[in-house]
Amino acid sequence: MSQEAGTGQRAAHLDLDAEVAAMLRGRLPMVAERTVTAITAEVPDYSGTLTGTMRAKIENAVRIALGTFLQLIEGTQAFDPSTPLAPALEAAYALGSGEARSGRSMDALLAAYRVGARVAWREVSTITVRSGLAAETVAEFAELMFAYIDELSAASVAGHADELASAGRVRRRDVERLTRQLLAGEPEESLRRSAERADWPPPQTLTVVLLPRRHLRAVLALLGPQTLESGEDLPGMRPAEELAVLLVPDAHGGRRRQLVRLLHGHRAVLGPARPWHRVAASYQRATRALTLGLGEPDAGPVDTERHLAALLLSMDPEALADLRTQALAPLAALPPATAHRLAETLRSWLLHQGRRDDVAADLFVHPQTVRYRMGKLRELFGDRLHDPATVLDLTIALAVPPEQGGAPA
Known part of the structure; x- marks a missing residue:
């Protein structure tokens, strides 16, 4: 036997005088009014909210619920005691669902x-006692009434939980869709519609963070609730790379330094902060830095803002390769190891503007070694090392090491 049918059948066998039942039914409006008044006074979440039309609806719901209980007791549906209870449970379920949509908690x-059960029983018990009902009948009446209210509250809890679960699933889908659209660089108007549908208030900026998927949950726990994330089907990424992306709101200015500190130890790559609807540009730069293998993730997050020259020079890899071939042509006939050492020395010499001791410190060699190597380079390049155009070509050609991509492991 179900709990619903059990309560109904027990209520149908309660020996309640018809006159008392009629008296109780006549007092239902007053009981409903006092119940709602007590709820608004004692439950903070309802304070000031149950007014006007809403209060009238709730009072009517209380009257219907108590009226259904009296109908059970009067035995008017004795052939099927569950019949009058079903609509009450459906209404209680709908009430719970509506409260979840209104933002009120299950607590x-x-x-x-x-509060409602206590106030309702206080009013009802006053009537039953004054009517001269036997103590055993009053006690059974109380037991049945509280069992009935327990069933209603359980139905409301189920409605509340189901609504939250359903709303949560819908919002997750909407947020995931918005994240995909942002990474794909869809038009701003479309993004605004999706943000509204996902109940996601757009920030001023978004910053992309790429990191291994296994670090996603740990980092996400350190960031705000408006952070968007995706760990699957990233644009331009192979599934085997097992990367995740975070879109961090308003991490520009001084807050970027805080974000960098938070990401230490998580092998992350940070794109630039961009207006939220243009975050695809941040994603593209972060993925480009990842492909180029810029920085050392083990030493801390790779901040693309610190690698702008390398990113700029790598925009046309073929042109850069051609420039290297032309500018470093005097080294082409040398053994690869020798050519590499001389190119490394020439790069440091250009960047340190010929300061021998600084070049030696940079390369971890003796200053005499620098002097020897530069002598060889002057033999190979001749007067071209004093030609501004040649110096510019060499500086650009040697600014970025050959491309070596890879995902953070």
């Missing part, structure tokens, strides 16, 4: 039921 809903 607030249950508190309202507790």
Whole structure:
């Protein structure tokens, strides 16, 4: 036997005088009014909210619920005691669902039921005692009434939980869709519609963070609730790379330094902060830095803002390769190891503007070694090392090491 049918059948066998039942039914409006008044006074979440039309609806719901209980007791549906209870349970379920949509918690809903049950029983018991009902009947009446209210509250809890679960699933889908659209660089108007549908208030900026998928949850726990994330089907990424992306709101200015500190130890790559609807540009730069293998993730997050020259020079890899071939042509006939050492020395010499001791410190060699190597380079390049155009070509050609991509492991 179900709990619903059990309560109905027990209520149908309660020996309640028809005159008392009629008296109780006549007092239902007053009981409903006092119940709602007590709820608004004692449950903070309902304070000031149950007014006007809403209060009238709730009072009517209380009257219907108590009226259904009296109908059970009067035995008017004795052939099927569950019949009048089903609509009441459906209404209670709908009430719980509506409260979830209104943003009230399950705790607030249950508190309202507790207050309502206490006040309703106080009013009802006064009538039953004054009518001269036997103590055993009053006790059984109380037991049945609280069992009935328990069933209603359980139905409301189920409605509340189902609504939250359903709303949560819908919002997750909407947020995931918005994240994909942002990374794909869809038009701003479309993004705004999706943000509104996902109940996601757009920030001023978004910053992309790429990191290994296994670090995603740990980092996400350090960031705000408006951070968007995706760990699957990233644009331009192979599934085997097992990367995830975070879109961090308003991490520009001084807050970028805080973000960098938070990401230490998580092998992350940070794109630039961009207006939220243009975050695809941040994603593209971060993925480019990842492909180029810029920085050392083990030493801390790779901040693309610190690698702008390398990113700029790598925009046309073939042109850069051609420039290297032309500018470093005097080294082409040398053994590869020798050519590499001389190119490395020439790069440091250009960047340190010929300061021998600084070049030696940079290369971890003796200054005499620098002097020897530069002598060889002057033999190979001749007067071209004093030609501004040649110096510019060499500086650009040697600014970025050959491309070596890879995902952070």
